[in-house]
Amino acid sequence: MSGTKGKRPPLVADKRHGSGPKRKKPASKARKAAPTRRKPPKRRGPLGAVTAFFGGLIKWVLLLVWRIGLRVGLVVALIVGMGVFYYASSLPAFDELVDGRTRGSVTLLDREGEVFAWRGDQFGGMVTADTVSPHLRNAIVATEDKRFYAFYHIGIDFYATAAAMVRNYRNSGNPLSGAGGSSITQQTAKLLCFGRPYDPEKWEDEAAYEADCRETTLWRKIVEATYAMAMETRYTKDEILTIYMNRAYLGAGSRGFEAAAQRYFGISAAEVNAPQAAMLAGLLQAPSATSPTRNLQRAQDRGATVLRLMREQGYLSAQEEAVAQANPATLSEAARQRSGGYFADWVMESGPEFFTRDTTEDVIIRTTLDQRVQEAAEEGLTWVFENKVREGSSAQAAIVVMSADGAVRAMVGGRNTQAAGAFNRATQALRQTGSAFKPFVYATALDLGMRPMDVVVDEPTCWSIPGQDEWCPQNYSRDYAGQVTLTQALMASLNIPAVKISERIGRENVRTVAEMFGIESDLAPGPAIALGTSESTLLEMTGAYAGILNGGSAVKPYGLVELRLMGDAAPLMDAAGGIRERVISEDAARQLTWMMHQVVEQGTGRRAQIDGWQIAGKTGTSQQARDAWFIAFTADYVAGVWMGYDDNTPLTGVTGSGLPADIWQQTMTRVLDGLPRSPLPMQAPRASQQGGPGLSDDAANQLIELLLMELQGQ
Template sequence: MAQSDAENGASTIRAKVGRMTGTRRSKPPLVAEKRSRPAPKRRKPAATSRRTSSRPAKPRGVIGTLLWPFKWLLILIWRLFWRGTVVVGAIVGVAVFYYASTLPPIEDLVDGRTRGSVTLLDARGETFAWRGDQFGGMVTADTVSPHLRNAIIATEDKRFYNWYHIGIDFYATAAAMVRNQRLYGNPLRGAGGSSITQQTAKLLCYGRPFDLNAWESETEYEQDCRSTTLWRKIVEATYAMAMETRYTKDEILTIYMNRAYLGAGSRGFEAAAQRYFGISAAEVNAPQAAMMAGLLKAPSSFSPTRNLQTAQDRGATVLRLMREAGYLTAEEEATAQANPATLSAAARQRAGGYFADWVMDSGPNFFTEQTTEDVIIRTTLEPRIQNAAEEALTWVFENKVREGSQAQAAIVVMSADGAVRGMVGGRDLTVAGAFNRATQALRQTGSAFKPFVYGTALELGMSPLDVLVDEPRCWSVPGSGEYCPSNYTNDFAGPMTMVEALQQSRNIPAVALSETVGRENVRTVAENFGIDSDLANGPALALGTSESTLLEMTGAYAGILNGGSAVKPYGLVELRLMGDDAPLLEAAGGIRERVIQEDAARQLTWMMYQVVEGGSGRRAAIDGWEIAGKTGTTNRARDAWFIGFSGDYVAGVWMGYDDNTPLTGVTGSGLPAEIWHETMRRVLDGLPVTPLPMTIPQTQVPQFEGTVTSTGQNGGGLGYSEEQANDIIQDLLIDLITNGG
C-alpha cells in the first residue's frame, strides 16, 4: 500500500514536469516484468582521469630528474630556433632572389679589368714584356683543355659539380674555420675553404664595380673585396647561392677562369697560358695545367717567371690532387711528374725589364700606365744585345767583385742614331718598376766629360797634336778662392799633345784647355749633345763635377760616333691599339741638329781611339775591332764610368753605390771598362768588322816622353824638329796667359 502511494506520487510529479516542458509522455511500452538484481557499483567520474592525464608524467631516472627544471627553457629555445630559422631562411631567400635578379649575362663579367694592358714588342716584332692587366680573350669551361678544368676542380673545389653543392662547401668551410682557430686563434683568419662559386663572388666583389670615388686605387679596391669579416662571409655566401640560381656550373666556372689573377699581370687562364707557355689555354697539357692551377693559391709567390722551381713544386702537388680526384691514373701522374712544365723562350728570357719601364715612362700616360685600352708598343730593343749586357754584368760581378758587395752598375747600348738596343738599370735583372740607375740616377761624370772639352777645341780649329802643358796651375773662382786641381797620379808630365792629355786623362791640361776655348763654349757643346742637367759654372766644369744620367752621356757619345749631330735616345718606335693597323704614335727620337763639324767629330774619335789603344781605357779593347772611348772617375771614386763605341754601337757603363759610398780600388779604367768589354765582346761577336769613322791628323809633332803617336795608316813619322816644337809650346803658353788661362 505504501509502495503504491509512492508510485502514484512519482507519476503525478512526472506528469506535472511534462506539462511544464510542453512534452507528453506516451504510454510506456509493454515490457516483460523487471527482475530484481543487485545495483551496479558506481565508477569514478571520467573527469578525474582526464585531469590526471593532462599532467606531465613524472620524470624518471637521474638525468630526467636533473633536466626537469630546465625543460621549459629547452622548449622555448627550440620554438625560437625553428621560428628564427624560418625568418632567416626567408631573409636569405629574398637576398638570393635580389642578387640573382641583378646578375648580368656572363659575357659582361668575363673581362673584369679596370685598366688595359700594354704589350711590348722588340725590334723583330716579338713580345718581350707585358705591363698592365693582360687579358688573352674569353675562354669557357668547354673550350679549355680538360686537364686545365680538372686541375682547377681538384685543387679548388672537388665537390663543385655535386648536386648538393649550392654554392657553399659547408664541410670545407667548417674544416677551414677549425684549422684557423687552432692556428691563429681566429676562425676567419687564414684559409677560407671557399668554394669556386664563393671565390667567383669575391672576384666580382659582390656586384660592386670599381669606383674612384669610393676607392683611391685599384689595389685598394681589390684589398677591400678580399677582406674577410663575418658580415662579408654572409654576403659572400648569399651572393654565391644567387649565382648558383642564376648560372649553370659551367657558366660559373667560365667566369672564374676568365677573372682569376695568375701572376705576371695575367688576368684569366688564356692570358696566363700565353704569358708562360706561348700557347692557348685549350692546348695546355697536364703539367702545364697543374702549374697554372697552382697559381690560384698565391699568384705572385708561385709565379714561374719569379721562381720556376717553386712553381714546379706547387704543380707537383696539384698533379697529386688530380690523381686522388680520379682525373689522372697513377701512370699518367708519374709521367707528368717526370716532365714538369717549363716556360716558353719569351717568358724564360725575362729580359728588358728596365728597358720596358723606361719605354712606358716615355709614352703618354693615358696610353701606358693609365691606359684603359689594350695597347701594343713596338720598340728598338734587340734581345741579343739585351742578353749580352745582362750576361756581361752578371759575369763580372760573379768573377771580379768580392762576394757580398752592394755596389751597383748600369749599362746602356744604343745605335749611332740614339735607338736604345739594350738597357740594364741594376744588378737585379728580374724586377719591374724598380729604380733604374741608367735613366734615373744623376751622378757626377768625372773625366768622362772631357771629350766635350776637346771636341769644342777641335770645332774651334785646334788639332789633336797641338801641345798643352801639364804643370801646377791655379784659377781664381769668385767667392771660392783659388782652384788648384791635381792629376789622379799626383804628378805633372809637362808639355804634351792634346791626344796624349786625353789618353792619359790628365786633369790640368783639360781645365787649361777649357778655359782657353771658353767655358761657355764647352757648356754649349755639352748641352747641345744632350747633357740636360745643370752644368758647373767654374773651371771644374772640365773635370765632370756636374751630374748627368748614363742614358744622357751615352746619347752624347752617340753624337760623336755619328759625325757630330745630337741624338735623342729613344726606345718607342710606334704605339697602336690592339686590333688596329694604323699607329697612334711613332718614334720621337733620333738624330737632330749638328753640334760640331764632322771633321772635328772624326778627329775626336781618333783621339778617343788612342785612349783605348794605349791609354786609360785599355781594358775595354776588343781584338780585331777599332774601339774608341773614355774613362771617368769622380772624387773619392764615388762614381766610375766607361763610355765607348765601335763603328756600329755606343755603350755606356756606370758603377757605384746608391748611397754614394766610395768604391774601393775601382776606377773607370777597371771594372767599368771590363763590364764594357764583356758586353761589347758579346754584342760584336759574329758581326762583320766596321771601322771607326775617324780622321788621323796629317801634321805631327815631336814625341815627348810618355806620349803616344798615331798608330793609323799614315804611320808615326816625326814632322817637327825640336826647335819647332819648342816654338809651338812657347806660343801656346803665351796664348794661355794672354787669355787668362
C-alpha cells in the first residue's frame, strides 16, 4: 500500500519545552517552608480559671501526700520490721508458752473418789493441734479465724479487721470498741500479754493483769499486730494454735481445752465429738456468760451456730451437721451435779493456804463429802421453803450433816443451794444458840453425878449480877411447872431449871465442858450462859452434839481426808480432824442421849420424828426469835439446822420446834431412806434412879400444858 493512510504515527519523544503539558517544578531546597498557622488560644472565663487553679492545687497536694505517705510508709514498715525482728528473736520455744497460769488448781473428790468440785485455774495437761479431736481443731478455726491456714495469712486477717472496725464505727462511733476481728495469732499474742509476765508488784491481781493485756488502744493494736507477725515468723501455724488451745480461758476455772473438756464432759479433748467441740469453741466468745454450768441452753445455742459455720466452711457435710444439731452436747454427771459448793469453799478455807487458795501446784483433795447426803440436805431445805415458808420471805437457813467422828457429809450454807463463793451461814455466821445450848448444862450435871430423874423446882427466880440489876429469866410461856425432873425440864426446854442447875454445878464447869466439846466462840460470863445467850456457828454446834453421840469425846469437824499433788501417789497430808479427848464419861453421854431422845419423843422436838428411827435432839430459839435451831442425831448421823435473817430481823411465828425441825425431818428422811435401822447408844434410868419425888396430878397436867406452849416457843 502506498501513502500513509492507515499507518500509525511515528513515535516522537516529548519535548522538554514547547506545547506539551507543563509539570510543577519542585521547590528549591533552600526555600523555607511557610510557617504553620496556630489557632489563637481560647479565652477562659473566671470559672475556668478557678477550676484550673484548684485542679492544679489538688494535683500538687495529692503528689505531696503520696511522697510523704511513701516516706512514712517506708518508715513505719522499717519500724514494724524491726519490731517483728525484736519480738521474734526474744520469743522462747513454743512449749514453754503452753501453761501460762500464775496459780494452780484444786480438784475436790467426794468420799467415793468422784469429782464434785473444782477450784483455781484448771489445766488438764498439754494438748497439741495434732492430738486434739479434728472436730475441735476445725471448730476453733471455723469460729475464730477461717483464713488462719491461708498462705497469705501473716498473723493478721486484714479483711476481718477492717470489717470489724466498720461494724464498730456504725454501732458505737469508735472503730476500736467492740468486735475486734482479731486472728487466732492476735488473740494468742494477747493471751501472752505480748511477752510481759505477771508482776504482783505492778498489778493488783491476776484480773487486773489480764484486763491490762486486753486493753484496746490504737498503739496496743499496733503492738498486737507486730507481735502476731513475729509469732508467725517464729512458730508454725500448728504451734500457734497449740499455744492458743492451752491458754484460752473457757469458763468455770478452765484454762485450755483439755481442762474444759474434762470439766464439762468428763473426757479428754482428743475424744470430743462434733457437738461437744462446737460447744467448747463457742465458749471463746464469752466464756463466763456462755459456760454450760451456768446456762446450758445458751451454750447449746452458741454451739449450734458453730456447727453451722463448720458446715459452711466444709468441715461438716450437711448430713453430719443435721445429726450434730439434733444431738447437742450435754454436761457430764459430775458437771451437772453442781453439789457441795459451800462444802468445797469450807474445805478450801480450812486447808493449808499454800495448797488451796494460793496454790501454784495442781492439787487433788479427797474429802468426806457424801453426795447422796448432800443432795438430801439440798432437797430437804428446798422442799420446806417451797411448801411451808411464805412467798417473798428473805429468811435464810443452813444445814450441816456429819458422822459421829466429825466427818462432815453435807453442808448447805444458804437457800441458794447451788452457790459457790457465797456467804456460808453454816461456818461464817455467829448466832445466839438459845436453848440449843442447854444439853451442855445437863451434860456437865450428869458428869458430876446428877441423874436424869433428879428433881429441880421450876419457879420464879432471880439472880444477882455484880454491877447490874437482878436478872429474872422467864419461861417462854410465862408459866412455871413446879417440881420437875431434869429430863422433864429438858423436854419442855424450861429456862429456870437450866439456870438453877448451871449455878448449882458451877457455870465455869459448864463453860469448860462446852469449850471442850468444840464451842470456840466467847461464852457469856454470867448465869445467862445456861440459856444460850452466847454466839456460835452451826458447824461448831453440830460438832459438839457429835461429841455426845460418840460417847462423850470431843470431835474436830473435818472435811479434808487426803491432799496430794496431781500425778503423785503419796499424799502430802492426811485428815486433820476426828475424835479427840474425852469430855464427859460415857455413862453421862448415854444418859444425856436418852434425855434428848425424850425431847423428840414427847417434848419440843416432836416434829422431827421419823417412823421407825430413834432420834435424840434439842430445839433452840434465841432472844426475840432472831435465831431458830434444831440439832439432833440418829445412831449414824448428827445434823444441825439454823434459820434466821441475815440482818437479825426477828422471825415471825418461827421457833426451833417449827420450821428448823421440819427441815431436819425432811433432810434426814431422805438420808436414812434404805439404811438399816440402828438404835441410839443411850442408857435409860434404872428403876432405882426413878424413886424421887413424883409429880402431883395437878403438876403433871400443868407440865403437859406447859409442854404444849413450849412446843411453839422452843
